[in-house]
Every structure is written in C-alpha cells, then in structure tokens.
Amino acid sequence: MPLRFHQSILKYCAIALLAVPLMLQGCSPNDFINTDGSSVTQGNATVEQANALFNQGKKREAAQTYYAAAARYPTPQRERVILQAAEIAASIGDANLTNTYLAKVPASALDGENRARQAYVRALLALQQNNPALALRTLPTNLDNLSPALREKVKHIQQRAQAMASGNGGGAAPSVQNVQTALVPTSVTRVAALLPQSGALGSVGQEIYRGIDTARNSVARETSVQLYDVSAGGAVAQYQRAVADGADIVIGPLDKESLAELLAQPQVLSKPLLSLNYLTNSRNIPGALYQFGLLPEDEARQVAETTSARGLRTAIVLAPASSWGDRISGAFRAAYQAKGGQVINIQQFADTPSNAYLQNVQNALAATQGRASMVFLAASPSQARLMRPLLAAQAPELPIYATSHIFSGRVDAGKDADLDGIMYTEIPWVMEGLQSGTLNNSQFPRMFALGMDAFLIAKNLPSIARNPNTQVNGKTGNIRLMGNRQVQRTLLFATFANGVPQAVGQ
Incomplete structure (x- = not known):
C-alpha cells in the first residue's frame, strides 16, 4: 500500500512506517531510475504522485517516483521511502531495479525496522524468483519489535515460501520452521479434558466442558470423557494423570500459559493433544499437538x-x-x-x-x-x-x-x-x-460450541488427520485441518x- 505523508516531514514518515508495500531504486537526490537503469531528473517528484501511480496499477512508475521523492526527507525517513520503492520493484520481480534501490540504503541508516524491511524485500524478491529456500533464510527472525503491518507481511511471505518449498503451490502452510510427524490415534474411546474449573477462566472452562459432554451424549455415548481441573493441578501433571488413566486423546488446555507449559516439556506428550488455543510463535510443533480455537x-x-x-x-x-x-x-x-x-x-x-x-x-x-x-x-x-x-x-x-x-x-x-x-x-x-x-440460555454460547466441536474433532481425529481434504460441518464453522495441524474455520x-x-x- 502506498505511503502517505501529511503536513510535517516527521509526521509523514511516522504514518508511513505503519503501512505500505516496498519498492524503489536509488539515485542522487533529484534523479529517478528508468527501467534500463538510467537516471532522469525529476526534482518535483512527491509521495502523493507515487501513491497515485500505485493506485493506477503503474507499479514500476510508482517505484521510480517513490525513489525520486525520497530525496525530500532526512535519514532514516529517506531510506524508508527508498525501501518502499524496493518493495514494489521486488513485487514485480525486477531484480535489477530492486537491487539498485537496496544499494542506495547505507548500513548506517538501517535501524531495527528498516533493517527488517530490507530483509523482507530481499525475501520477497527471492520468492518472486521461485527461490523459497533463499526467502526463508533471508527473512528477519525476530518479529517482536516490528510494526504489526510489517510483522504480518513477514509471516505471509514465510507461509508462501514454506508452501512453495513443500510443493504446496503457495497455499496454506505452517508458520513455524519444524512440524514433526503427526501422532494419530488408531481409535478414540477415552477422552480427557484439561480445563480450568475455578479462577478467572473457571466459568468459561465449565461452559466448554458442558459443550463437550453435550456432543458426547449426542453422537458417541460409548465414548467416555473425564475432566481434569488444570486450575487445581497444573497442565503437565494433569496431562500425565490423564494419560496414565488411559486417555486416547486430551482436549485442552485453554489458556496460552498452560499450553506453553506443556510445550516446554514435549517429551511428556505421548498422546495427541487438541489444545483450545494457539501458540503461533512456536519454532517446533510436537507431533502430538493439534491446535484449535476461536481465532479472530x-x-x-x-x-x-x-x-x-x-x-x-x-x-x-x-x-x-x-x-x-x-x-x-x-x-x-x-x-x-x-x-x-x-x-x-x-x-x-x-x-x-x-x-x-x-x-x-x-x-x-x-x-x-x-x-x-x-x-x-x-x-x-x-x-x-x-x-x-x-x-x-x-x-x-x-x-x-x-x-x-x-x-x-x-x-x-x-x-x-x-x-x-x-x-x-x-x-x-x-x-x-x-x-x-x-x-x-447459555452464558458463553461460542465457548459451548467450541466444546462441542473439540469433542467432534477429537473423536474423529483418526480419519481427519489421515485425510487432509476432510471438512467437518461443526458448530463453530466449517472445519478443516491444515498442514501444520491447526484447525481452520469458515463461518x-x-x-x-x-x-x-x-x-x-x-
């Protein structure tokens, strides 16, 4: 998305840092680059002109105009606009134009955000050149301090690169680096539910369990469900207790902290775990982990x-x-x-x-x-x-x-x-x-539905996990299991x- 600047230069650039695609090439202050690499004087180029060109679909011209307009701004805002130009050039797969722009960004001007943007642009170009391995190596690894818009862009390129690398043609792919081979139950006759029954999430946990029990009574009365109170014993201890009691699969936990506690000890995960939350920043997904929740x-x-x-x-x-x-x-x-x-x-x-x-x-x-x-x-x-x-x-x-x-x-x-x-x-x-x-009649109807679908997924996991094309018409939406074993819903x-x-x- 094109950059937008307002009355003062600093305000312009602060806003621009929040949202936009990247692409441009580098020249002297009053030059901008033609497609053959030559420079043309364009002293009156503005970001507004570049925005207009971008909105008209004239991406190459927009990139050139962004670059020319960059001369109006001091460091590091100037480099930010050049990186905007470079992103656009990379998006159309023009390696010469992209690299020319990137060469005009001195290392001294690469603060944390601009450094991450430069890496993102290089990764985008690599992906456009059908080199997903290089894209994955090039992307920034620490996303904690990036702006939300840039963080989402990096994740999107990561997903596309991983999909391409796995032969999935750019479709859905794991957002983590290592997805271990799935642990799939042969059958499910005993289900354990790790849910809080007291504290801040106690009432929510109780509603989810009522949903689980309602689904069991409706579709699989022969299957037993045993509740384990996470708020009373901790996630790891209750998981181990459930496995010792013969559970074929464990539903829960609900909160991220308890899930992180379990994932910190992956060696204890000997039975499939259908969590009711997501830890999307995990670098490794244990083979036992399946993730489900009401992801906004x-x-x-x-x-x-x-x-x-x-x-x-x-x-x-x-x-x-x-x-x-x-x-x-x-x-x-x-x-x-x-x-x-x-x-x-x-x-x-x-x-x-x-x-x-x-x-x-x-x-x-x-x-x-x-x-x-x-x-x-x-x-x-x-x-x-x-x-x-x-x-x-x-x-x-x-x-x-x-x-x-x-x-x-x-x-x-x-x-x-x-x-x-x-x-x-x-x-x-x-x-x-x-x-x-x-x-x-229900205090938390969506949590009740989450419980019903959690049981439905758990009960049918042997077939769902082995057939990636399976879709289940659930109470929280149309459900399917993605390649990273995250459950995705269509509402x-x-x-x-x-x-x-x-x-x-x-």
Missing part, C-alpha cells in the same frame, strides 16, 4: 477473501489501538492484499469507547478521498454500536463488514439496533440458537435487522 484472524481473513471476491477492492480499516486490534487488522490487510485488494487507510481508535470516534471516522474518510469501496470494522459490541451510526451518517453508501466480535452472543435488540446493516462472520451454533430462541455471514442477527447468503 480466521474471521478477518474470511472477510478479506469474501469482500475481494465480491469486487470490493479498496478498504478502510477501523480497529482499536490494542494488541487485539493490531492482530485482526493485520490479518485482514495481509489477506486482502494477497487477493488484490488495497487497504487505503487504517484508522485506530481508543480501546475504551470515546467521544473521539467521530473524529476517527472523519479522518479515515478524508484520507481515502472517496476511493474506499468498503469498511472493515474490528470492534467489540460497545465500540461497534457507536461506530456504525457515525459511519452511516458520514458515508451511508459504504458497506461495513466485521467479525463475530461485534455481537455479544446474547440477544439485546434495543442496543444492537445500532448495528443494523453490518455484515459479519458468525458461527452456526449462534444462528441455530437464534432460530430456536435458546441462545440466551457463516450474518447481518443485523431490527437489532437481531439473521443469516445471509454467501
């Missing part, structure tokens, strides 16, 4: 893929200024761009509902100058109830898409009338509960009408 990134990616397929190719992203907001907006952006879409503006708003939301909406709309074809809203129910009327008043023609997080899971038509018209992803169990009038789409969710066609 899955929903963001589904929205991106669906909207781009519908021809909505320019988006505003509104997300809270939080780690959750960074995750979900980053996932949407990466998937949207991979499908040919362009995120024109990402506007962060206060995580606590605020009177500043109107200004956030106005800023986002002003930045896009009428070019947006949709809004992706990452928000909680209270945030979405404030955002939707503001968007309707300021830009009534723009469709709004969101994830299930905008709906609390409990019917409250009076409050949720403000959400009318939003298209969002929702799980089948919630829609079933709405139709039957039983949704409000329904719903909208609000008079404050009540209702299913809509895909």
